[in-house]
Amino acid sequence: MNRNSNRNEPSSNRVRGPTSALSSFLREQGIQVPNRSRRARREEQATPREMSIDPPTPSDEASSMEGVEQTVTVAAQSSSSSLTATTTAAATEEMTFTASSSKKKRKDDSDDDDDVDFAPSSSRKAAKGRARILFCVICKSRFARDINDDNEETLCSDCKAGKSPNKPVNSKKKRLNVSKKEQLLAHDRVPSLQDICISIVVEYIDEVETFGFISDESFEKLAKIISRNRKLNNQTSRLFMEPYRKSLSLYDCTNMDETALMNVAHFCPRMERLELIYCGQINDKVLRLYQERLHNLKSLFLSGAFLVTKEAWISFFETTNNRLEAFGLRHSNRFDLTCIESLSKLCPNLQSLNLGQLGSLTSEYLPHVAKLTKLTKLELAWPSNEEEDTEQTANLIHMLEEIGPQLTELSLRGFYGLTDDVLLKGIMKYCKNLKKLNVEQSEQLTAEAAVQFFENWEAEGLTYLDISRCILLNDEVLKVAIRRFGNTLTHLNIHSLELLSPNGLEVLAGVNENEKDYCHQLTYLNCSFVRAMDDFVLQKLITKCKTLQDIHVWGCHLITNAVNAQINPILRIIGRETSTISLLNTH
Template sequence: MSRRANNVRGPTSALTDFLRESGITPTTIARRTRTRNQAENPDQPEAGPSTAGQDQDQPANGNREERGAAENGDDYDSDNLDEPEEEETPAPKKRKLSKAAEAKLKAKEKAKAKKKTKKRGDDDDDDYEDSDDDPYNALSKMWKGDLPKPPIGSFEKCAKCKTQFTVTKYTLAANPPPGWLCHPCAKSGGSDPFKKPAAPRKRKAPTDKRVVVYFEEKKFPSLVSLCIDLLGNYIDDVEALGDIGNLNLDEIAKTISKSRRITAQNAPLFYDVENTRLTLYDVTNLEAPALCALANLNPNMTHLRLDFCGRIDNEVLRHWKTALPNLKRLELLGPFLVRAPVWQEFFRAHPSLEGFLITQSPRFDLECMRALVSSCKNLKELRLSEIGLMDDELLDLLKPLAGTLTSLEISRPGSAARPDPLSEEALIDLIAAVGGSLTHLNLSHNGDITDQFLFKGLKPHTRKLTSLKLAGTPELTNAGVAEFFNTWVATAQTAGKTPNPPLEVLDMDRDHQLGADALFALLEHSGPALKHLRINQWTAASQESLQTIAARAPNLQTLDVGFCREVDDWVIKSLLESCQSLKEVKVWGCQRLTVDCPRKRDVNIIGVEAGQLVS
């Protein structure tokens, strides 16, 4: 038998080449199948003369017949793929096809030939062979045996019950094909055409490994704390309990402020005509009438602190001017609606004011400061934090307070449009005037402060300072701070002046240039007296200097060593063993802590990341 040249063309596989070389085609397989069927059913009529001549062609035409059979899509028996190419016995005659079947076969051949011609015409490469003409792909199409779904709305006969039905998008194909099933037959076969596809499973969100762990010993709550929590949950009904006393009112105020639940209805729980002190930690929900009522129900108030009091306006402060005549200390967080003339009226109405502490009041200006200093001659506490109009001229007005002012805070001055409005020279002049009486000084986040402020401001002019906060002053250097603490006492003694006592509170957070030398020096100067120490982001501090904290500062109560890279388990162990009053240690960003980090009852170690605790 002559064969077509074995040229590998197109995406044909090794199996396709093997079948072609062996002469195994759909025509030969179909012929063998008919031979077997004829042997099993001898009474079956033989094929008529219309197709008899087709089987008696010469072997030279074999390739043409094979390719035509592959295009016609004749079925074959896959179990007989390994039979020899040629049979010794003559091929039997084919059955005679009906006219309808013959017409259908010819139409199919014509469509195949047209499609083949079109695809070959689109490609100029003669060696290209379309995948539809590949016998391997043609065989896979025969095995598939499915037909395109008829259009929705057309009529079809059910392949099972032969009932005519309308095709919908839920119509399922018969199994085995061909044909389509009506909905009742599809359900009876175990398939629900109306079943909704299962929703895709949602991916579980990845857990954040950087979870902060608090090493806090959990204890049974006391009866008092349980009662306070209960009152916090039912604060709106607490009036039904009657008088609960003033012993735990502050704890109750803290509890309900966490969820911002102080309202005009339950706020009178904290009021009393005999009250002299009142602290509310979140009064966001108290509007102007409720804030006026606060003054009416507490006429003898001398100390008042309100946090998040953004609803205080001019009318409220004017009402307080007359309703709170005995007020001596006022602490407000966020009174940004009060205008400058009203502040001035309030200061003139309260000449006995000893403490004025405000944060975030953008309308507080030079005239307000002038009225405060001229009206309140006995002012002892002053806080002006986050004041947008702060400048050097305003600082000059504070100099008359020398001798009376004991606590001064001027932190985070200016605004985004006016960063660092205070010069170092103006701050040095201010400390030279009022530093002799100061016990607390907070000049955090004044970016112009350098080592010169320590040597020209603090060293010669402070005598009673026990609390110093210079956080966020990045111009301070390690050598300058070390020399300042080493010579602070000696300089005063040489000048014949009383040296400044050791500090109890020191906050030099985010001064990233400071390191081991500065830490050794401050511990040498103030170590035994230190109770609260923050050295966050002292990245140059060595492990030796950090371990010295436990030995030199045994009375520490709180310590922040976050982002001090040399903090490890041994540093924490020495602190827990030596500092018996220690209550809290913050270790944010200390990557050398491990799962073996020591713990101690009643000491909170805050900031250990969960990833460091994996053994």
């Protein structure tokens, strides 16, 4: 973690501390404050005396504090209780920043410890931004201005255009309920009748006896909202179980006990696809009932089934055998190597496999996965060995050689030790039919290898790309990827790619007005914690990418409310300060 020094000039990571508002005000008034960081002062004042173990004398402490005290004259009234103010004139006020020697010593000691633990990495310094945040003198709102713009006028675009600023909110007015307020403010649009009905059902879910006949879309939305509100229990879960149901997804089974979980087999005998999240109370007895009663079950995904033993898993695979087409399991330490070996032998028709957060998920799993030659979708996430492993690299390449040609979706999330060889000798060479690729948090992938991969990969029509937290990737990687797949990409995740610059991000919308290689069909973009994202880039994305529906900008401190998003009525900007999100429309 790179700590900011609260300087007036832009810092390398452009992160401002709690005094950024004061610094902005002083800068607007033309006042320069020579406020140097503690680290810089310590480096300049380093003497042999500091290396001595003898305690400093009071005179030494007093002299060392002379460089800390700074006096700033400001033509304003001070309202801060943490500053010592001394009035010298009726129109001016002198604020003196002082600190006791004991407090300084304690703070310096703690800062020294933090600096050692979180030393900045010279190999991946965040790219410099081109915007700075100012505060409008009329409406007090934040807005961005080009860092090279010497204009001293501090007016936002609305105030400059003569629009009246928003009226201040009456603090005495009774606040709305948070959830209702979010729904009212979300995108300034009227909710559909379907959304209104769903919100009423969710509010009175404990009094509902049956849903009746509703569409699959509404059924899925109800399940998500009720699970999100933690209202799914033994009673409410029964509402989702009907004899004609062939597909069921329950997203928070924390409050469902063994009896409620067994009801799935009792009341849904035609079940073909079952997904249970946070099902911590499922055990061998429940799983055995599923394999005996659900004769049409083809797809099973469980998360949190840590009570199920390996004997129960092997028995389940023996019963489902050839009819099991999709299997997924997360957060279960009892699913070991013998289980994956049984799965590969007993379920040869498996087409989709999703394994993650398993305590024993190592490179030894990969040869058994390679035997599932009918797989078209594969996701392996967060293996137990996080470091680079030569055996893992060899096994991954061998696995992709066996099953890569027929794969359409590949996700290798959290493979910290994923090397360039896997990308170039495995995915690029064998996986030529992929439509979805996810290599999230592959921290060893280099920009040079990624550029070579996207330039020479023979795949066509890639729609989903996740390269988030691949911290070594830069502008060149993004440019090549968009040049190759910009016309087909609908989902792009570049979370935490700190090496990206504003010019690199603008490639998403086309560098020039007549640029053809940009994201024509992009509907989802996650650029959270990409420090270079600013109002100028975001405005260009909104203007050029007409199909955008969701943009995540968490941690992008250069994004303000000055961006005009009204030109795209279906767009949601998520993570921007003061933004609100409708609970009904959260995916």
